Amino acid sequence: MPKIFVARRIFQEALDMIAKEGQVEVWPDEIPPARDVLLQKVADVDGLLSLLTDKVDAELMDAAPKLKVISQIAVGYENIDVAEATKRRIPVGYTPGVLTNTTADMAFALLMAAARRLVEGAEAVKSGMWKTWHPLHFLGQDIHGATLGILGMGRIGLEMAKRAHGFGMTILYHDVVRRPLDEEKKYGIIYQPLDTVLRKSDFISVHVNLIPETYHLIGKRELTLMKPTAVLINAARGPVIDPKALYHALKNKVINAAGLDVTDPEPIPFDDPLISLDNCIIVPHIASASVATRLRMSTMAADNLINGLKGKRMVNCVNPEVYQS
């Protein structure tokens, strides 16, 4: 019977699926297994179900000579050395698609919360500071009719565009690859050079993968190009934004506000200056955190794992070239 290590508790439905196929060990703690523990755990396993916080590199694969499949429960996989896995003909599974809508919802939630100073307002109420109504208190920004700039027009970017239309927003975008014209028309999106998107948008939402080219995609230069009233949203990956440049931009009102679901590093340290700012909303990487989405992610990762163990082609594979003979 194959052995499987699942690096964190996931939904029982998914664990039940896996348990039918092999002998499962689930890491019970909330904190990820320490490196040396992880290396021990994978020593005799056939399958590994991993998370973004588990580094899966050549060393780990060396420590796991029987490893036949890596199944990542996430749409990103920057913690995995995919080339190394491919070299060893180990298929790597991931969970795209299922979290597109939910992530777009969260990005929009952050956009709206930042624009309308929702967290600041809620905090004032909670701490008993709401004493009266005044026409000039807590003024935020209009979302309806504003211009939204989307950087990275992938699946999540398109869903953002769809939501933005309900608010009568104008949508500009930039990406390395331009979308076909019929799609631009369907989603009402306007392609522009990066700097134009930065200059003209009231809201800028980042939806790119983390790759060397997108590391610090938003730095001092980009922040300076934005409107002083601009709101920046990041529900992609923390390192896409230079956190020091962002802090200075928010502190000195180079831009108006930011809403972040991701930080660099993660978790963001308690003494990080970004946390001290009222105009920066930070939530703990929960864009895909809904019961339904996490359940779908769990069962998809279980399905990928099982197919890998059985030597069948997995549906959502990062490196399908392993299947070429």
Add this chain to the structure above:
Amino acid sequence: MPVARPKAFITRLLPQEALDIVSCEADLEVWPNKYPPPPQILRQKVFEVEGILTNIMDRVDQALLDAAPRLRVVSQLAAGLDNIDLAAATNRHIPVGYTPGVVSAVTADHTFALLLAAAHRVSESERWLRKGKWEIAFHPLFWLGSEVHHSRLGIVGMGKIGMEVAKRARGFDMDILYHSRTPKPEAEATYSAIYTDFSTLLESSDFVTLHVPLTSETRHLIGKEELRIMKPTAILVNTARGPVVDPQALHQALNKGWIAGAALDVTDPEPILPDDPLLTLENLVVTPHLGSATVTTRKRMAILAAQNLVAGLKDERLPSCANFEAYTEYEGK
């Protein structure tokens, strides 16, 4: 022959553009404090003015109108008029101005901001993170919220704001149910909204949002019985008026898990008292009546309220009047 300029009292500081409109036509006094003028002061102030510009915190009742013999116009900086005795004003032929229309889109925006924040636990997780509690980067079972996309939204009251909320909901692929005094064919044609009776809406919606004015019929429209029949996973959003929801029943519902969460921009009383038990609940988010709180909208509202005030002072028809009946006697002449 020089004509005496009319006098006006404005109960709170407004954007300068609006004050300028009034000062062209009248001698104005602006209440400078952030707190409203106390009732006895307000009564003194209105004694000598022809026009007042009020907001939701100022009570304009019979007694106040009796104390204002020269008053010719009340201009309210809001879409709602529940602080004003409209019938009493009409009886005295005093037109009452208000600012609907300009607040619809912005209130719908805030409604959606609250809905999304409650569903995705934005405020709760933000506060937790700010306290330094984010120690584990990621866990598949932490902070699970509810999905907004493809869920069912129940809109109670399909007026201007309800329609704007429906428009936004379509971008999230939500199904829309609505209940209103009269069916709204436009909502059905444009946003595929489906008219249902009130209890069906409550029983089958994932999100219930209230967009009714506060009247004697809508006071405690959402009480124990209504909360009991909502889904245990449902989230209630109120950006209308506080008393539309029975606060004690809401506390019970949130505490006992009859519903999953609530988001309020309005409370009863308002402001909510700091020791109100509702504020101890983690599954409730409350903002301090920010429905129309954006720079552009407040400016637009203030300008419209100023125009209403000036029109009243000049005995012209108000651009946006809540009681055109106040004019009937003059028109009959």
